[in-house]
Amino acid sequence: MRIHLSSVFVDDQETALRFYTDVLGFVKKHDVPLGEARWLTVVSPEDPDGTELLLEPSGHPAVRPYKTALVQDGIPATSFAVEDVRAEFSRLRGLGVHFTQEPLEMGPVTTAVLDDTCGNLIQIVHSK
Numbered sequence: 001m002r003i004h005l006s007s008v009f010v011d012d013q014e015t016a017l018r019f020y021t022d023v024l025g026f027v028k029k030h031d032v033p034l035g036e037a038r039w040l041t042v043v044s045p046e047d048p049d050g051t052e053l054l055l056e057p058s059g060h061p062a063v064r065p066y067k068t069a070l071v072q073d074g075i076p077a078t079s080f081a082v083e084d085v086r087a088e089f090s091r092l093r094g095l096g097v098h099f100t101q102e103p104l105e106m107g108p109v110t111t112a113v114l115d116d117t118c119g120n121l122i123q124i125v126h127s128k
Contacts (some may be wrong), residue, residue, distance in 0.1 A: 003051050005052045006054070008053060010054050011118050013038055013055050016033050016116070027042060027044075027048065055118075077121060087111040088112075099114045109126070110126055112124050112126065
């Protein structure tokens with residue numbers, strides 16, 4: 001068994017697609033119209049057949065309070081592995097990305113937390 005798909009709730013799918021592709025560097029995998037929304041997934045360019053991230057609309061009534069509570073408590077919605085958190089932090093900060101947590105070393109793990117502009121905090125992480 002392996003993880004095939006994960007999702008993050010986004011306020012606006014088009015804004016999310018631009019952020020996750022143009023800024024974070026993912027590539028669009030699926031874009032299927034579904035009425036007012038789309039089945040919109042992105043993947044790592046390093047693993048195009050790997051785990052997909054669904055940019056899921058925040059339309060369900062439970063989503064807004066859930067996302068608000070996570071952000072207020074500083075809890076990331078998901079986590080992405082990177083080769084070097086400090087280098088990625090610098091690259092993304094140079095692109096105007098807002099971080100709520102600068103790189104922090106915790107033993108063998110380094111993390112940072114960014115705002116995805118779509119209502120979520122996202123953690124980037126690497127292990128030594």
